[in-house]
Amino acid sequence: MIKPFTKRSQNREVRLTFYTRILLLFMFVGNKTFAQQSVIKYVQPFSGTSASTTLASQHIEDKTERLANTIPAVAPPFSMTQWTPQTQLSEKKCLAPYYYNNKKFYGIRASHWISGSCTQDYGSFTIMPISGKLKTSPTDYAVDYTHQGEVATPAYYKTILPGYNLQTEATATLRCGLIKITALKADSVYLLITPNSDQGKGYIKIDRQRGEISGYNPVHRIYQGWGQPAGFSGYFFIRIKKGFTRSGVFSGSNVSAHQSIQNQTDLGAYMGFKLQKGESISIYAGTSFTSIAAAKLNLETEINTASFETVVAKTSRVWEQSLGQVKVNDPNEKNKRIFYTALYHAQQHPRLFNDVDGGYPQFAGSYIKKTQTKGNYYDDFSMWDIYRAQLPLIELLKPDLTNDFANSLVLKGQQGGWLPIFPCWNNYTAAMIGDHVTAFLASAYNKGIRGFDVKEAYRLMRQNAFQMPDSADYLNGKGRRGINSYLKYGYIPMEDSIPDAFHKREQVSRTLEYAYDDYALATVAKDLGKTADYKQLMERASNYKNVFDQQVGMARGRFANGSWYKPFYPDRRESYITEGTPRQYTFYVPHDMPGLIKLMGGSKNLENELDSLFDKKEYWHGNEPGHQIPFLYNYTAAPWKTQLQVSHILAEEYDDGAGGLSGNDDAGQMSAWYVFEAMGFYPVDPVSGNYQLTSPLFTQTVISFNNGKKLTITAIKKSKKSIYSSKIIFNGKPFTKNQITHQSLIQGGKLIFYLQDQPATP
Template identity: 35%
Template sequence: MKIKFLFFFILVVLLVGCHQQPTISKAQKEKSLTSYVNPFIGTGGHGHTYPGATLPFGMMQLSPDTRLDGWDGCSGYHYSDSEIYGFSHTHLSGTGVSDYGDILLMPTNKVIFNNGADGKEGYKSKFSHEQEVAAPGYYKVFLEDTNINIELTVAERSGIHKYTFPEKEKQVLIVDLEHRDEVLDAKLTVDSNTEISGYRHSKAWATNQQLFFTIQFSKPFTKVTFLKDKKEGKQVKAAFEFDENTGNTIELAVAISPVDVNGAKKNLQQEIAGKTFEQVKKNAQQVWEQQLEKIVVEDASNDNKVNFYTAMYHTMIAPNLYQDVDGRYRGMDLKVHETNDFQYYTVFSLWDTYRATHPLYTLIEQERTNDFINTFLAKYDEGGIMPIWDLAGCYTGCMIGYHAVPVIADAYMKGIRNYDTSKAFEAMKHSAVQDKLGLESYKKYGFIPVEKESESVSKTLEYAYDDWTIARMAKALENEEDYKTYIKRAQNYKNVFDPQSQFMRGRFRNTWFTPFDPYEVNFNYTEANSWQYSFYVPQDISGFIKLLGGKKQLETNLDKLFTANDSTSGRHQVDITGLIGQYAHGNEPSHHMAYLYNFVNKPHKTQERIRQILTEQYTNTPDGISGNEDCGQMSAWYIFSSLGFYPVTPASNQYIIGNPLFKKTTIYLENGKDFTVVAHHLSTENTYIEKVLLNGKLLDRTFIHHQEIIEGGVLEFFMTNTPSEWGTKEGQEPVTSIDEYEIVPAPFIAKGDIAFKGSTKLTLENVDKEATIYYALNEGNFLKYTTPIQVSEKGTLQVYAEKNGNKSATITTDLYKIDPNVTIDLQTTYANQYNAGGKNALIDGVLGANDFRTGTWQGYFDTDLVAVVDLGKEKWLEYIQVNFLEDQRSWIFLPTEIEYLISSDGKTYTTLTKTKLHTTEPRENVSIEKVGYAFKGKTARYVKVIAKKLGNLPEWHLGYKHDGKSWLFVDEIQIR
């Protein structure tokens, strides 16, 4: 009897167990995954993608060029265009700066070298989207003006053009090496009547891009004509004519190399020699199918699957292979190197991609992640530092942070370590100890003062996160000394947090930058305003919550973020798009914010916002991406978020749970295991999570670990139509917290003027209310601060704070006394973002530096400067000087005319001098023009300065095509 009962009990347990852990099948594809990819998504709006043929992470991007320049011409193609200039072999995907577009080929029916951009007859042709096809590894279009059908396909470093001409009509191929960016040097060599080769060295974003090529024709040309008979130089174009009686189809096999022509020929020989167009196309499609199969989704919505697989496609376009088949590549020193130990890449848009794209690669591209890191270390050896944004062997000097660092730390913490880890750690620290880009101040003060470096708030915040990832790796390497150093630096975000406004703000001469408007886009932030950077503390969200005053305050601030007015003030910033309140999904600093509700135990609010973003900001249309695609980051956000989780803090090994979009998804891992995500009861109404099971067990936390995915298994979401209690209890939330080596933030001047008349009272405060503040005037002894400091003379103020024996940095501020009798009447209006300290900025004794972004210049946009200085009484005058900044690349021009006038009564003025300046002459360098006028001496009380704006930018300036207007930057009216 007991045996029967025991058997019955075991059976019940097994049945219950089977019920609790149902067998979940893997997601299966219904048809070819490449059929879901729509390469036209992102080619409209501001997505800046291209529709042409490329392979995953390939060197060649063979695509049509419909636009030669401009913000929305960065990829060379925009969906709103109706004319094609030709087909070039390199393109950037989703970036914000134009480059590439190398080696343009265009079939036509006459010998003509003008591209037609000037409105005159040219080789460009009209086309329509109705006769255009794009798919992974393949592109097709019909040229209406010449009735030529174009097909393109690619291998990794090579590709094939297939042109079908009308029968018995003239067949001409234009090879244009001048197309697109500035040519430094080019050469075209005719090797035979079926083969040409050459090179193109150019300058744009990459200051010295060297590209070599070879082209083989499927039939011999009968005649070649060179523009101006030049085969090399800066204007190399050639027209090749073919016999129309020998067939109406021509195929061109093209290969490129960053090394030399021989490299290009080897690439062609190994990849496509002897293969037909259809063979190369079929292989390209197979390669893409295998890539896309790394994640398989099941869903009833075709548009959702199109958005997903197009996003997968976009994350696999860059970085780009930058190495020939023989292992040679061109390094950051522009010398030729060789390795067969790893594949070498370029196009690392790291400010964007460290957030989600590279974390995605740690799941589905682990071996390639090793190659990426080995590439970073090679670039470190070749160029002296790891890249921030590299392109074709060049440092572009673009964007902020040192974000190769978190890519390495994230991979290392996840066990991806097929590289020299000691060298990697050395290179990480090397990036952090430089003195450029504000780092000198950052290391000294724990933040970057506004007057020392532009974009100071964003740089401080992003450096602090990067430093945390160094600390994480130091801890893993059992290096306590480096851990201590960098975990302290990871807390520097506290130094730019203003406790009164609860925003991250610039510290200008140790005061808060004023007047402050969180909606204002200004030089304190990178492509953003204070709203869009004030939640960026992914490494210490617990510490951030403490600064705010608790979880409820962070929740409130997030609610305000998503419901704020959806317009910005200040500078027009084209990157700020996809606004939901002040959350800007079209730009990367906002990407983690919707997930922060999980950290305050309000996961249902994360679920609401994630579903909103997934369904509203991504559509199956050409403008279906709300901002620049940015080499995969916009798409990586979609991939992670649609799976149901997101890496808010790369290198933490946590993924924060959001809201799954698909009924079933399976990630096929490189270790042979798979991880399946299932959403039960999912519908348009059931958008909230009721409960979650991980491998059949209830998951009582709102995050999962990287290792839980890598080990394989099943994550089940049970969806409902109302918010549930899941994840709302204390302890169920994700946590990032810095609990050791707490720093003492530096005190700031909360009230009072550093440039004053008569006297001022300076009130000091600290973010940490428990810290004791000390101060010293004019390098005297330090005193404990208890009450506001009365200051009546010019001098210096030094401050620091101390707590539990730990001291903050010491901050020194120069104090300026303005002659109390002198006043200024600004009769024209300056831009608030360039106020230089306010209405007295031009008479406060503080001179502007060479960088306009440091806040020491007063800026006037498309406005004359008219200012009257009242000296308080009549004085004997002999000299007047005003300083102006010239930085033409930033649209800052000198005035066309400067007039100095004087008056005794403020009504009747006498002109002393009018000076005309050569404003429109192009100049590369930034300079300060000191416009002084010495005269024999006159008595006057009032001095008027009139500086006439340039207004419309000159025709040679990049901004001219955008109806650009000029800025006047002025500082310090000096009267003696």
Template identity: 45%
Template sequence: MRYLFFFLLLILFSCSQTPQKNYIEYIDPLIGTGPATTLAAKQHPGDHVSNGQTIPAVTAPFGMTQWTPQVYNTEEKCLAPYYQGRTVAQGFRGTHWLSGSCTQDYGSFTVCPSRFTNNFRFLPFQRYTMFLFKTENATPAYMSFLFPELNVMTEITGTKRCGFFRFSWLEEKQPAVIIDVNSDTNEGYIKIDLEKNEIYGYNPVNRIYQGQGEPAGISGYFVARFDKEFVKYGTIGNFNREENATEVHNIQNVGAYVTFAVPDNAPVKMKVGTSFTSIENARKNLDAEIPHWDFETTKQELENTWNEKLGSIDVETEDEGELTKFYTSMYHSLFHPRLYSDVNGDYPAFAQDYKIENASDFDYYGDFSNWDIFRAQMPLLSLIAPKEYNDMVKSLVIQAEQGNWLPIFPMWNNYTSAMIGDHSTSILTDAAMKGFDFDLEKAYKYMRKNAFETPENVDEYIDGKGRRALPSYLEFGYIPLEDEVEDAFHKQEQVSRTLEYAYNDWCVAQMAKKLDKTDDFLELSARALNYTNVFDESKGWMNGRFGDGTFVEDFDPTKEHSFITEGTSKQYSWFVPHDVEGLMALMGGEEQFSSKLNDLIDKKEYWHGNEPSHQIPFYFNYTGQWDKTQKTVKNILRTEYGLEPGGLSGNDDAGQMSAWYIFGAMGFYPTCPGSNEYQLSSPIFEKITLNLDKEYYPGGKFVISGKEAGLQTIFSKVKLNGKENSTSFSHSDIQKGGKLEFLK
């Protein structure tokens, strides 16, 4: 009877009026939370990149903090808070995990409902408790969990910066709530405020990559407010608890607990405000976003927010499996970059020690996984979330201005050069070419600085400012193998760096051209051809090259080498998105290019589980083999994306893997961000409508249609607004609105 009561409660709490089209019902938050079971994962077993690394999170799009069950209480690198398959949990985390990544969580804290009994289990490792996750009604706006042993149900909803919990105990025996500060470095602070019925605190953030272990100059702040008075209370630290204590800091296992009297099984509600600037601003965020105690209203508002955002792409199909893949991919693509500013505009100044700035006319964002997201996830956001995207671009420029260098891979509001390349330049160029509103001159100043200068202060360089190995690149036109790139997290990888810098130079050249900086345009355009300097004609692939001009002799293009990033030369040699025709000539012409491309695909050496390969399937268009592009893309959609927890073929990397699916399913892809050009495959749905924001897209709607479209359908021609079209089209065509029609 107890469990029947709880599940009747679940049904009751879950019933609410929904919009006419309820897109969130197609989201499965568990996809990507388990070891990958796709083709790419089988080809690369045991590698961490074969895990999706996503979390089932309640959050608003780009939310400051996500809310997810916790099965590990560490903020250790590459360990997500949750993995499907674990049947026990320690509570629910307010997390800043980079979804689908192998970085670290930071500034997090954990909430756990419990019972204050004689064997009160107050430490995370003591609290492992079997939990039931009602997955069939789990959405980004609401999740519910039952701890049968404790007879307590937890329901979660939230807002951009806040969480809202509803705890229901079946029995009145000393219900309690525990809050942990999740510091791996024995830092943090927590306080119980009896007058305000609050628990508040902070978790200081420490850096990894550049500045390993050093303070990041920010903390994760929280204020948890309850609707019931505290009966008993105490603090936790050094594996002990102290009754009637209200404050503790900077020791191991910092935490606090409170108990309640709940007659008639009344639920206890807890609202949590979060911030990266202060406890007071966490409280202001809470007061502004959840000023009431109406859980159902907050839940409905968050559902509406998600349905509005997801409805920016309306898909018509009878295949519910593909609808689930599509809208789950949109969910994953809308996690990052992360909102960092408070409701009053305050945000932590970039790469500075707890200094606060204020943005009055835009929201400030952080956590840009640029090496991943420049390819498809950011271009997707330019379509489906243009207001937020524009603010993200402004945020990158602000970061450059405050730190005096354009960041490479900005995380936890600091410089890192965690990956390779200089892809803030790609994101800024793509936004500028699309006509988004930000200070182009200021952006160009820092883009150019990254392209031409290295910090004079070696400490600044070590700290992550500037392109890695730029002096060698400028001297040789490539990065020779003698330069082992010691001051980087990814060391060596000289050939991959050379290829990416050539593309980055092309991007900066496009901005120079737009701003009439002719000399820079000419010089950077010449540098954009530096990819040719690491092409080994005798081997037919990109190869490691020494300073004397000779290439590596002991070379196998199908094997991993230290001069290639996360892959093989046969996979990375195709990364010349800005000059595919030039690459074709380098490889010996169209016939040889086509032969190599077909060989890569036919021998199953293409690796979808990692980003460097993502543009390759669309290269068949350059050799007149649009049918092969369609077959290849649709095969990837079919074999590399599934409906199970293992349904992502590699790290989702802040939504890049998922964004690839969305573009692939719609039938076009931005192979070269900054060019304003999309290469066509073909849609898997009969009708797709992009419902675009008219402030940024005057045409309002862009419709993609294809009779009998599906995962097996190959089309022979395409029409744009009634006129026969080639196998590419322009972003301006989307801006004007219209119809892209695929025909057999």
């Protein structure tokens, strides 16, 4: 189904979309200065929608790992709903709504797919235009899909369907979409609107006199509580600015003149029109997670009767402002495209969940709540992935939004009784390991982002760290998996198989990540004067030592009696490691590198072990647990090796075009990694508020912070090949450290790196 994306077609796609985007901005915005300064033109929404073509991906044996599973989302940053061309039916797990090389087009989907994930869409619906005779079965109405004349930006999408002689365009606001269908010849035209339920559920109704269609697609949980109702639906309200001559409903190929249908397989509604050549239909669609009435209010508030061009221009400006917080200057246009595409991907999630009037579905419940503050309520936190870099990037650039995220998480804990581990579908999931909502809240707090109820946050974080839920709550996904074993032994022994989780076993990885979360909570406890908690949590932060076997020099499975699991294979996938090997996970001690170095026998041994990992090609960038590894050379006498390895990763793991990502983007984490590295620093330990330095990618980077300060990062290179830092000047003074603090960065100024071709070794 998905064919390789060739270099020739890749280059052609880049040229095509590059020039059409520029023309589009001139046409819709009409402001020459704005167009000249535009950075939105660099974004490639198709990146990650094809099998990877990066250099690194050529060595991946598991071909499923070569799919990044992003979508060409049209919507402002962090929207409720993303609008995407649909080339893949269903809401099945690990199937994105769109793949670049699929050959059939099924419409424009109002999607809640978590970008770059292996989860599933939910509460979605699709609008498909066809011409000629009415067809209602997907196998009949699907049309051949080509990229000829196609345009995609974060604010606008256009495609031409030659089989139907129809031009389809889409744009969006935070909660609403606007689709424009233009006839390229006179013909009968039908709109098919389908709630995308895989369970034969849902509802749709037509009000022919008003030209309105409304309905919903019920949401169901996955992971813990798999298949159970999630307590809410994806609701929609559609208004069509043109009277239709015919309408009805269908279930598959069975068509009826009725004006509503409910809970049938492949259900949908159709509207018929007579269009002359050049005539258009405008489809105004509001979405909500609370009700059809709320979807209507969202539409009337955000778009109302605004023209298509007005919405495109407004959403383009929103993206321009958001992307423009980081301006890069460099002759390498390809790297700019990769960078701004990464910044676009890093601003898809978490997802806005409340309506314009503040209404949102209660977390893990069925009641409608109203936000009590000026901020918004968010969900779809792919927390195991994004606490590492994607959320820290938001903390750096958008602290006000970070407060909304933190408030949302505390609300979830209050409404559901326990702080969630991996809150998606507005429910508990226990999908991954760790307790990294705690790490995120501590990270924000330690950076001075404190516009949330810190005392209540601490209560909830502490409950997760010290208590075991009752059996019913635990089975529902609440609390840390394996917490009793962890508290009893100081690690999770091999005997505890963690049966009540999607990821079972993985005992060593859980131990390592809980130790980090304990450290994170300890930092807050100390600041709040919780001395006893602080001391106990800091002791537990050393629990990583309990699964470190000094005889083999790595993390290793351990039984309750203290003996080690045999045999030991350092470079094989093991059941006690999450998505990796013992060698890879051994380096996950971001909070206590001095302690890990001591266990390893000194910094030189750490350097040797890192060398071995990279020499063996055991570094796996396509998954998150090792994202900090290249920066660990900064803790040795060879920080230049960080600069070397990072430059290799930037060049080999990211590329231009639809195949530009090496693996799942995981809600923007892979992309946020690129953004940080290109700027020249990375949060190995986000909770600490420190960033490890490396060489910046661009000649100049200007970061605009929301406090009004600007930081200019300059790379002065001896040649194009210069990647090694020989000297750093920060605000006019020599800077000799390998790390820099969050507070130093947001005060702005000038950070200058002098780079050379060879490392400055002792």
